[in-house]
Amino acid sequence: MPNEKRDLSDETVTAWARLVRISQAVLSKVEADLKAADLPPLSWYDALLELERARPDGLRPYQLQERMLLAQYNMSRLTDRLAKAGYIEREDCSDDGRGQILKIDSAGRGLLQRMWPVYRKAIAAHFAEKLDTGETAALSRMLIKLR
């Protein structure tokens, strides 16, 4: 049916389909491993890791949002959950009355430490073991170009 291909080669469409399907499949395997270990989803890890790297200043929600490529309302809700779970602190921002500053706390750092071994094994099993060093580098280079 879609044979009004115009300028897109079959190889290109196949590559596109693989990117979508396979990256999603690998990601769900990793998420499943986290869940099987009774750990929160990857987005919690990502957010906490960014806040860990931003120590000791912390980050404004909109900064975290840009780094994580998340919609604003999703970030608002994610920080809500993280704060309720006790993994981050929210301080009022002195420069901007609307804003806040997010900081990871010690429970958050503890969670990072508990999650990493599981996450590391999952990345190894579902990603790293399937590629050699050169392939990893090549994949990385292709992905950069897509950004």
Next chain:
Amino acid sequence: MPNEKRDLSDETVTAWARLVRISQAVLSKVEADLKAADLPPLSWYDALLELERARPDGLRPYQLQERMLLAQYNMSRLTDRLAKAGYIEREDCSDDGRGQILKIDSAGRGLLQRMWPVYRKAIAAHFAEKLDTGETAALSRMLIKLR
């Protein structure tokens, strides 16, 4: 913090992070283009395309589910929506009293035709234009290894 890296190199972790972030970002751009054209999400296209390819026999839900790497309950709901929107027919399966057979109908084929031009342009803009032929092939090869 996660410096108990054991066997995962920094390059590997970076490549992993890029795969997750960038593929998700590109995918949302494509989804956004479809939505901007008042078209249904990609999953509708994927399902209908599989059913188009399976003509004239159609597919059992579990077969479609395997091809699309979707959870069973998500497939059940996707077929519900597609049937309610009039894009597929569901027939009782004669071989198996529990089962059904899904077939794309002419409205479904019409939707494929209306979606493809938009989808094609989106793939071109957000994916194909950023890679040359060799790079597309290389990306494809790396992804295959991850499957």
Next chain:
DNA sequence: TCAATCTTGATGCAACTGCATCTTGTTGGT
């Protein structure tokens, strides 16, 4: 043949996401 087990597909419920919109506060032009 008949019970135990497995497979197919659906569904109630809670959590999460997308969208639109709101509130509060900042900024820039006059």
Next chain:
DNA sequence: ACCAACAAGATGCAGTTGCATCAAGATTGA
């Protein structure tokens, strides 16, 4: 100083997903 435009963050609502479970039919094995 003021008002219009803009930016940060929250939230109500509808739609979607994940999880657990269910019902109904198929399969296996004694």
